[in-house]
Amino acid sequence: MRLANLFGRRLREAPADAELTYQQLLVRGGFIQQLSAGIYMYLPLGWRVHQKLEQIVRDEMNRAGGQELRMPALQPLELWEASGRREKYGAGLFTLLDRRERGYALGPTHEEVFVEAYKHNVQSYRDLPQLVYQIQNKFRDEPRPRGGLLRLREFTMKDLYSFDENWEGLDRSYRAMYDAYVRVFDRAGVPVVPVQADSGTMGGKDSQEFIFVTEMGEDTIVLCPKCGYSANTEKAIFAKGTPASEDALSLEEVDTPGVKTIEALAKHLGIPESKTAKAVFYVADGQPVFVVIRGDLDVNEVKLLNALAALEVRPMSDEEVVEHGLVAGSASPIGQTMTVIADDSVADAPNLVAGANKADRHLLNTNHPRDWKADVVADIALARAGDPCSNCGAGLELKRGLEMGHVFKLGTVYAEKMGATFLAADGTEKPAVMGSYGIGIDRLLAAVVEANHDERGIIWPRTLAPYDVHLVALNLEQAEVKKAAERLYEQLVGLGLEVVLDDRDESPGIKFNDADLIGLPLRATVSSRSMKEQSVELKPRAADEASLAPLEQAAETVQALLRSEER
RNA sequence: CGGGGCGUGGCGCAGCCUGGAAGCGCACUUGACUGGGGGUCAAGAGGUCGCUGGUUCAAAUCCAGUCGCCCCGACCA
Numbered sequence: 001m002r003l004a005n006l007f008g009r010r011l012r013e014a015p016a017d018a019e020l021t022y023q024q025l026l027v028r029g030g031f032i033q034q035l036s037a038g039i040y041m042y043l044p045l046g047w048r049v050h051q052k053l054e055q056i057v058r059d060e061m062n063r064a065g066g067q068e069l070r071m072p073a074l075q076p077l078e079l080w081e082a083s084g085r086r087e088k089y090g091a092g093l094f095t096l097l098d099r100r101e102r103g104y105a106l107g108p109t110h111e112e113v114f115v116e117a118y119k120h121n122v123q124s125y126r127d128l129p130q131l132v133y134q135i136q137n138k139f140r141d142e143p144r145p146r147g148g149l150l151r152l153r154e155f156t157m158k159d160l161y162s163f164d165e166n167w168e169g170l171d172r173s174y175r176a177m178y179d180a181y182v183r184v185f186d187r188a189g190v191p192v193v194p195v196q197a198d199s200g201t202m203g204g205k206d207s208q209e210f211i212f213v214t215e216m217g218e219d220t221i222v223l224c225p226k227c228g229y230s231a232n233t234e235k236a237i238f239a240k241g242t243p244a245s246e247d248a249l250s251l252e253e254v255d256t257p258g259v260k261t262i263e264a265l266a267k268h269l270g271i272p273e274s275k276t277a278k279a280v281f282y283v284a285d286g287q288p289v290f291v292v293i294r295g296d297l298d299v300n301e302v303k304l305l306n307a308l309a310a311l312e313v314r315p316m317s318d319e320e321v322v323e324h325g326l327v328a329g330s331a332s333p334i335g336q337t338m339t340v341i342a343d344d345s346v347a348d349a350p351n352l353v354a355g356a357n358k359a360d361r362h363l364l365n366t367n368h369p370r371d372w373k374a375d376v377v378a379d380i381a382l383a384r385a386g387d388p389c390s391n392c393g394a395g396l397e398l399k400r401g402l403e404m405g406h407v408f409k410l411g412t413v414y415a416e417k418m419g420a421t422f423l424a425a426d427g428t429e430k431p432a433v434m435g436s437y438g439i440g441i442d443r444l445l446a447a448v449v450e451a452n453h454d455e456r457g458i459i460w461p462r463t464l465a466p467y468d469v470h471l472v473a474l475n476l477e478q479a480e481v482k483k484a485a486e487r488l489y490e491q492l493v494g495l496g497l498e499v500v501l502d503d504r505d506e507s508p509g510i511k512f513n514d515a516d517l518i519g520l521p522l523r524a525t526v527s528s529r530s531m532k533e534q535s536v537e538l539k540p541r542a543a544d545e546a547s548l549a550p551l552e553q554a555a556e557t558v559q560a561l562l563r564s565e566e567r
Numbered sequence: 568c569g570g571g572g573c574g575u576g577g578c579g580c581a582g583c584c585u586g587g588a589a590g591c592g593c594a595c596u597u598g599a600c601u602g603g604g605g606g607u608c609a610a611g612a613g614g615u616c617g618c619u620g621g622u623u624c625a626a627a628u629c630c631a632g633u634c635g636c637c638c639c640g641a642c643c644a
Contacts, residue, residue: 009577011578011593014579015578016578016636017638018637028578140643140644144642218643443644474602475602507605508603508605509605511603514605525603528603529603
């Protein structure tokens with residue numbers, strides 16, 4: 001490839017709406033170009049990287065026993081009604097009508113379609129297990145696309161689905177995928193931390209996310225520096241301390257003039273916040289919910305959502321609080337008629353101070369379940385930095401991160417809903433036990449650049465670089481130089497290497513800067529200076545210093561150097 | 568959906584407050600010089616000032632509406 005012919009220009013300054021470092025580099029280098037919010041074009045350089053990344057994923061999926069196939073992005077809406085996910089996905093689903101007014105969805109994920117395929121192609125336990133996958137565009141009508149490739153409305157995802165006879169089989173498939181994911185991220189040069197995750201809209205049981213720790217991340221993960229415990233905050237557990245062993249004392253109502261907050265309450269009574277029970281009000285799927293949690297803790301809304309098995313939960317508005325006769329600042333779970341959910345921190349803690357359902361009054365020594373009874377008791381507390389690890393007691397750390405991949409044990413939920421069954425050896429019909437496994441290719445590409453760059457540009461890992469060698473030719477007015485450059489170019493290509501030849505009539509500075517920005521693993525320079533030594537200057541992108549190689553052996557030396565760059 | 572910011576040649580920006588001939592840098596074209604880290608000179612091409620309506624003799628500039636993009640939050644694999 002001659003640089004002069006390459007479709008896609010380099011920019012000295014990044015467009016104003018490219019904010020993140022990786023994004024500026026990809027845009028400036030001419031790899032990607034934005035079309036609209038959350039919609040990007042891949043220009044030739046970017047597309048080559050994208051394809052190489054896909055190939056690594058494909059390779060590892062195949063190695064783990066996956067079979068690639070291709071599903072339609074356009075899906076009849078009935079499929080989504082059948083799985084019950086149309087409502088669950090809500091506005092995030094892109095829908096459209098055909099000329100006969102029949103509804104379709106642009107697939108945001110493909111469980112439904114894969115189940116349809118399963119139904120036609122699997123009948124017996126002899127057909128199992130199966131791991132099938134595709135690499136395809138997904139469409140999601142995100143409320144807010146962001147960060148360039150980080151949250152797109154149209155993006156490329158590798159989605160693999162496993163079908164097994166039983167849970168032991170699923171465990172094996174899940175493990176195989178987990179291991180494959182570890183290899184994918186390693187080969188892509190992106191360090192990831194596997195964390196326990198919430199399974200979200202996907203439903204199902206176990207799930208783990210592979211998180212790339214970065215400030216530009218949109219998830220928060222909890223890490224234990226001592227024992228290695230790691231989880232998404234939506235899932236993270238931590239030690240809340242064992243409740244004091246005290247005898248339950250009798251209820252006592254006290255004056256607390258002007259006390260509206262836990263902080264004020266604890267101060268007023270001279271007790272720690274952990275001796276109080278905090279009341280918080282939410283609306284879950286339209287129903288009011290009274291939430292009780294220990295005064296020193298906060299509610300994690302995702303945990304709350306899951307504990308209530310609700311689709312949507314939001315804090316109650318001030319108007320609704322009044323409407324439901326709640327006394328903000330002094331609300332009490334005692335005598336509540338609405339659903340009461342308690343964090344396990346308050347369920348067995350004795351003698352907590354709670355509201356009295358009257359302004360400026362609180363109750364001492366409330367005890368669950370003596371004085372009030374929670375409809376649901378669950379862990380709904382938000383883990384914070386410094387909270388003790390439930391495994392080892394060390395202080396937990398909170399980090400920002402980006403989800404690179406996600407593995408789920410779906411179980412039999414979809415199979416049962418949509419009739420994905422098989423005939424077992426004992427002659428009974430059983431639902432397939434499913435797993436689903438996704439990797440966002442675009443996001444991974446973003447992470448690769450974020451993890452592999454310096455102030456001058458991208459430093460592509462050898463396996464992902466759009467080309468192998470950046471051949472810079474200077475002093476082209478000298479026929480000898482030009483000839484040597486062309487000859488080396490041909491030799492390198494002849495060795496099967498992918499080469500960019502910069503034979504533009506530009507100053508050396510421009511050429512070197514472009515080479516650094518594009519970030520190919522090895523730069524080779526032919527110039528009047530190098531010709532004096534009958535040599536070529538070679539400089540790995542990641543190295544500070546260049547070395548000279550004799551012209552006759554240049555191609556072989558290049559090949560050897562590239563091999564040493566191989567990861 | 569709530570809050571904030573921004574829309575002026577391909578990119579980065581000024582001009583807007585205080586209405587009166589659309590500018591600057593980069594990039595691009597042609598020529599000359601230069602030639603190892605974004606070089607110099609000369610001559611050029613390129614813009615419905617996001618869109619619609621209004622005010623005015625006159626609108627990039629003032630007013631109203633609208634669309635788009637970015638960021639924070641809500642939400643979300």
